[in-house]
Structure formats: structure tokens, C-alpha cells
């Protein structure tokens with residue numbers, strides 16, 4: 001193959017590379033070779049410098065890096081709408097855990113993750129961070145869909161459909177790491193559920209193994225005030241202090257939610273390089289609170305964005321989540337200029353990639369990185385006229401305007417048609433699960 005031979009050239013009216021520069025490029029093209037971005041140059045020069053049989057002329061579209069959903073429970077798509085309008089602990093203890101106890105299996109996780117993958121591809125997510133049971137089945141569904149994922153293997157003090165206790169969860173996690181080590185699109189990490197469900201011994205083991213194997217850790221932390229009061233009552237310490245004393249706060253940790261933070265705790269998170277994953281819609285729906293994003297940003301903390309699972313959100317729409325995040329930060333900080341549109345796009349892409357330690361490969365449209373990209377059609381009544389394409393994306397566009405999704409240069413959605421997944425089959429399967437789950441309650 002000659003040096004100027006490419007596999008695909010995508011031309012767009014606007015390209016927002018996110019990094020190394022935040023500026024939006026006009027009438028440019030991305031050249032893809034061997035799954036990576038080989039060039040980013042003015043459209044007029046693309047076919048002078050490069051040859052490619054495959055060309056995509058997008059017109060009035062904005063091309064952005066693939067969205068990185070930094071926290072979800074993909075298979076919970078099958079539990080969407082099963083328990084609404086409840087606070088976290090009632091939702092979890094009285095509804096979700098009992099339902100998981102009855103229905104979660106390897107098949108449930110495979111089917112649920114496939115349903116979630118279809119929704120994610122259709123809404124521009126190219127990489128997701130998942131924390132759920134039977135991660136090998138989630139990995140299989142992810143690879144078949146063509147997506148990227150970081151799968152965090154669950155660990156709790158008590159039995160679940162997946163295992164009997166910490167020793168078994170740890171073994172299953174290291175087995176999954178062995179099994180998936182040669183699949184570059186899959187990363188496996190540890191997912192100790194929360195400070196109130198995992199005791200010190202297992203957390204110490206997680207930390208030792210994570211350091212030895214050099215993998216990330218994801219945990220729900222300070223999601224509600226109630227969880228903090230409970231820990232203070234039982235141990236006299238706040239959960240974050242306990243995690244710090246155990247040595248868990250570090251760039252290896254993705255602390256999810258973080259809605260309750262003192263100024264001292266924010267300083268500690270900054271000092272230790274811990275990443276925060278903000279899940280505004282789940283936090284709002286469960287009435288948990290909200291992360292003080294503007295304060296976190298001022299402290300130079302990396303804040304990524306996640307939807308949480310579809311049973312608490314109730315969708316996996318990262319564009320919608322980004323809009324909620326931007327508005328919430330402005331409202332909470334009483335500063336209209338807090339979290340501008342470009343900052344929000346960065347939170348939904350590069351910051352997620354950084355939190356997962358994958359920013360050398362994904363998160364921005366830079367030469368050498370994987371060609372994970374999403375095209376958004378701005379040529380619609382709802383997003384015209386266009387003065388600022390990124391503002392239009394964050395403040396006005398909706399996920400149905402996403403026309404194309406590529407992962408590693410492979411097109412997973414072409415003009416809103418899924419190429420790797422059978423929509424009709426997935427739909428049918430989701431309905432069968434609904435009948436099984438709702439039917440079991442009637443019996």
C-alpha cells in the first residue's frame with residue numbers, strides 16, 4: 001500500500017477536534033488509515049495529498065470525537081422504568097437489588113448490554129465505562145457491537161447472582177482481565193460498589209491488585225447525604241476520609257457521583273489526582289444532590305461525564321446529559337459563564353478518556369489517535385442558523401441528529417442505520433424480557 005493511500009476520508013462543514021486546539025475547523029476533512037486518524041486538513045487539500053476510494057461528504061454536519069460515557073450499568077437497560085420516583089436507597093434495596101436477584105444472569109447481561117450498545121451507538125457514544133455483573137458477557141456484546149468499553153468488575157461484601165463474596169468477585173475479576181487482555185477495545189478494571197457495601201479488607205485487596213496489574217478502579221462515592229451520615233454514625237469518619245486512609249484516592253480511582261463534598265475534601269481530591277465522574281441526571285432523578293462541578297474545575301480536578309444506568313436516568317443519551325450538566329453547573333454556581341459549551345464537550349469526550357487512562361488513544365480528533373468520531377447534522381430547523389456549532393450541539397441539538405458513528409474508523413451507524421446490530425431483533429428481545437420480568441410479578 002502506497003504511503004498516501006487512506007481507508008476513508010470524512011469531509012465536514014465543521015470539525016471540533018477538542019484537542020490539541022479547541023478551535024472549530026471549517027470545511028476540513030479527517031483522513032483515516034488503519035483505524036487511526038492519519039491527517040486532519042482542509043477539505044480542498046485532502047484529495048490532493050491522499051487517495052481513498054471511500055469518501056464521506058457530510059455537508060452541514062459537525063464532526064466531533066466519539067462521546068465517552070464514563071459511568072453506566074449497561075445491562076440495566078432491561079430494567080429501565082421498573083422503579084421510578086424513588087430515592088436511592090429505597091430504589092436500590094426495595095426494587096433494584098430484588099429484581100437483580102431474580103433476573104440477572106449471563107444472558108440478561110449479554111442481552112441488556114446489546115440493547116444499551118444499540119442506544120449508545122445511536123446517540124454517539126463510542127466508549128463506555130460499565131460497572132455490572134458478568135462483565136465477560138458485557139464484553140462479548142460490546143465487541144460484537146464494535147464499541148469500546150472499560151468494564152469494572154463488581155465487588156461487594158455480600159452474595160449476588162454473580163458470586164458469593166469478595167474472594168470470588170476478586171477471582172472473577174482477575175479471570176476477566178486474563179481473558180480480555182488481547183482485545184484492545186476492552187479494558188477491565190475493579191468496581192467495588194460503594195463505601196457502604198465494601199469493607200476495608202476487600203478494598204485493600206482491590207488496591208493491591210489494581211496497582212500490581214495497573215488497572216483502574218471505579219466506585220460510587222458520596223452519592224447521597226444519607227450514605228455519609230450512616231458511615232459517620234458507624235465509624236465516626238466520612239467515606240472519603242476512610243478511602244483516603246486506605247490509600248484509594250489516586251489517579252487510578254474514578255469516584256462516581258461525589259455530590260456531597262466539603263472544601264477540604266475537594267482539596268484532597270485535587271491533591272491526590274482522583275477523577276470525578278459527574279452523573280447529573282441520575283443525581284437529579286434520585287434527588288441525591290449534585291456535584292459542585294465549578295468548584296471541582298477551579299481546583300483542577302478532571303471531571304468526566306456519565307449517564308449512570310438506564311434504571312435511574314432513564315436513558316444513555318450523552319448529548320442530553322451534557323446539556324443537563326452545563327445548565328446545572330450554571331444554575332448551581334449562579335454563574336452563566338460557568339461550564340461553556342466547549343468545556344462541556346470536553347467533559348463528554350476527552351475528560352472521560354483521561355479518567356479511564358485511555359486519552360493517548362481516544363477522546364479527541366488528533367493525528368495518531370483512533371478514529372472514533374461522530375457526525376451531527378446541524379442542517380435542521382431546530383439547529384439553524386449556526387453562529388457557533390459547538391454551542392448549537394450542546395444547547396440545541398438532540399441525539400436523533402447524530403447520523404454517523406465510527407469506532408476505529410469502522411462505521412457502526414451509517415445515516416442512522418446500525419451496521420453491526422440487528423435493531424428489530426434487539427427490540428423483540430427487549431420486549432420478551434419485559435414480559436418475563438413483569439409476568440413474574442403477576443404470577
Ligand SMILES: CSC[C@H]1O[C@@H](n2cnc3c(O)ncnc32)[C@H](O)[C@@H]1O
Nearest residue numbers: 073096131132133154155193220309
Ligand atoms: C456492583 S454492580 C453495580 C450495582 O450497582 C447498582 N447501582 C446502579 N446504579 C447505582 C447507583 O446510582 N448507586 C448505587 N448503586 C447503583 C446496580 O443496581 C448493581 O447492583
Ligand SMILES: [Zn+2]
Nearest residue numbers: 072220308309
Ligand atoms: Zn452507578
